[in-house]
Amino acid sequence: MSNSSAVLEEETAAMPQTAGILGGIQGRTDDALPAWFADQQRAAWTQFQSLPMPARTDQAWRFSNLAALDLSPYSAVGPVSEADGREILERSTGLDQISGRLVFADDHILERDVLSEKLRKTGVIFQPLERAMIEHEDLLRRHFMSQPAKLGSAKFAALHEAFVRSGIFLYVPRGVEVELPFETFHWLHAENAAIFPHTLVVADELSKVTLVENFRCTDRQRPGFACGVNDLIVGAGAKVTYVCAQDWSDRTVSFQINATAVARDAAAINLHLALGGKFSRMESLSRLTGEGARSDMLAVAVVADNQEFDARTLQDHVSPRTASDLLFKNALHDRGRTTFGGLIRVEPHAHFTDAYQKVRNLLLSDDAEANSMPGLEILADNVRCTHGATSGQLDEDEMFYFLARGIPAPIARQLLVGGFLYEVLERLPDRVLIEKLESLIATKFRAS
């Protein structure tokens, strides 16, 4: 890695198309960005350089395929052409009824769906990050990258912070309940493009909001790199539902680093759907900081070919009388590989914690491999903490039942796998959303 770029010079106006991300952030000038932000990016770049790459002996990277982490091919790229932009917008099909929508391609904004007058009047903010950092500097400075990446990817969080240039900021004021979900699309388009989508959701006291993010690619064969961070700040008594539906190309390497802070009597639901990508790593941290807080952490992954899904989670019970419930399900085809490393941590004095963690792997091929590391660290008594991990295959009796009724094996298998995964989806409070995710999963089955 070249360190010459540590010294920054801001003279180049346009970003060179070929500047690899490992070359540093010089030349990345965006006059519109405030100075505090530019300073923070420089500091983050220095930090990225000083942190070591993950090694085999790191517990947070046990079972991970470190060979996937070569970042040298990727570069931050310019905006897509107008024609491509139009096509991408056409393909950005999501939910029918939404509160607002933002579409990005290669980290450049394509479309912003304006908020209704009614929503705007309530004080709801839903805008691109780069605009929010000017218009809502106070909120941004307080919350942007304020939560540490504790689960192994501190280096990649620093990389994100150094390179992030767009993303979304969603703010819901006290007591405002937004019924319809907000929706975003982040597209990877150019070959070897690197994107750094950032999501910051701040839900003030007693508010309620749902955000659905779609991560997609325009070409299934094209390599790319995505390093996203999504932080959810859930104020006292607020309810936040966050869905990340990821369907990268078969040659994408991606990180999605999440931190959710749940305050007193608040509830967060976090669902991560992983369908695409060569190597996808997700890190999810729920900190339960106030009494009565609750976090539901959900994930569904379908891996095929040589895909690898690497999930690390932490349920951090800081305050007494908090609850967390994690349910991850993986369906593994071909030579697919999944790793789950989860930890429930009950801090001293966090009594009356109720924590649950369950990971289930469904192996559908002889070459698939599932690794599970469900962990507990309990430093308080008077708690109820349970975890379970299972790995198995389709029930032969159930298959037989389908076959006996004339349903062909591939369809029977798909129905059974769908049923297996549905148990996670149905934890979402929104019927329409569940159906949307189901259809995304079905598309993957049709493809394979």
Added chain:
Amino acid sequence: MVTENKTLDIERNIGNFFYPETHTHDAGIGLSEKTIHYISDVKQDPDWVREFRLNALRTFLSKPMPTHWASKDLEAIHFDKIRYYLSGGTQPKRSWEEVPEDVKRTFERLGIPEQERKFLAGVEAQFDSEAVYSNIKKAVGEQGVIFVGSAEGLKNHPEIFRKWFGKVIPTGDNKFSALNSAVFSGGSFIYVPPGVKVKHPLQAYFRINAENFGQFERTLIIADEGSEVMYMEGCTAPKFNTATLHSAVVELVALKGAKIQYITVQNWSNNVFNLVTKRGLAHEEAEVKWIDCNIGSRLTMKYPGVVMRGRKARGEVISIALAGDGQHQDTGAKMIHAADETTSNIISKSISIGTGRATYRGLVHVPKHLKHCKNNTECDALLINANSRTDTYPAITVRGTGNAVQHEASVSQVSADQIFYMQQRGLTEAQAMSLSVNGFVNDLVRQFPMEYSVELKRLIELEMEGSVG
């Protein structure tokens, strides 16, 4: 919760005492090639053993401490300040009258026979062990069973010993197995001929004077086709302070259809680092079962394993850990499935008292293209006080279809309702607590041989004293 805000004060000093050191052979302090040569000279090792030790020393020195995953407390071990070999003249010189009252009381409470008490108190190193040992030896010897010290084993039975020695646990397996391979002395060597079912459990206890309780013992048990044997080591009584580092290696080989049960009760004094590597190799239709109970020591790191190499082999680990104030019981199990239709079972129960920390660390590995392998893991943890700690760190890898693995763990505290119920019926809070804890481990304790399970129950009662009230 009834026990909240109460710190636990276990009298862990009960039974901790020293006997004067008058050793004829002493390798001195620190570890170097000189130490190895000294040990090899004294023990009159054959050349291959000397070479084996020297190689192991190099491996030991080159390996880093496993602190990237293990407790940082390991850094408190000063390898240059340890005596690696002592022997001879260990006859302690003290009279029963000199034994402290509380120690005698502990023995009394545990119901240890008079003769054994004297031995444990360091009054009489021999007690009756030689006689009992030779009786056992005679009885099993008639069946062709070899039951000797590991030094004798490698000298007199090299053809069996060498074939398996260091094969189940290679020197480089981990830093501490390398250390043991360099400086090992003591331990048992057992060979059970084909089809022989050993009726008596073989106990290391009976050959205590044969330096079995050494720091670096090395045990190798081979059960030939269709044979069965049960081995027991340790004892429930608190043990005198011998050294601060205990690092044993135990290898078990169960050939086709053989069964080995290995029972350990560990109760080292609470300044001892107990870092032990134990692994069994189960061939076709063979069964290796570890029953492991850890009560003493400052830090125990022990994960008995079974490599199931033959079809239908079976591995089992039953583990009980009791972590009192200042103790860390880092225990668990390793199950390596390496053949079709192999099954393994892990049941672990831990109790954390006061500032004690109990950790379960497990590894289950089902590699590719195996059919019909099954693993079941259950670990339950009980927390007694508000400042107690427990951790669970399993790692499970499953490849391919046709295998089923399940893992379950739960953490809970003693039910306040139960305690209340028992107090209603006239039990003191402490008695109720003790009864609850005994109930928690009861189904596992029952798997121990009768006399052990009785002692274990008493020991748990003893440990629970003062945890409440």
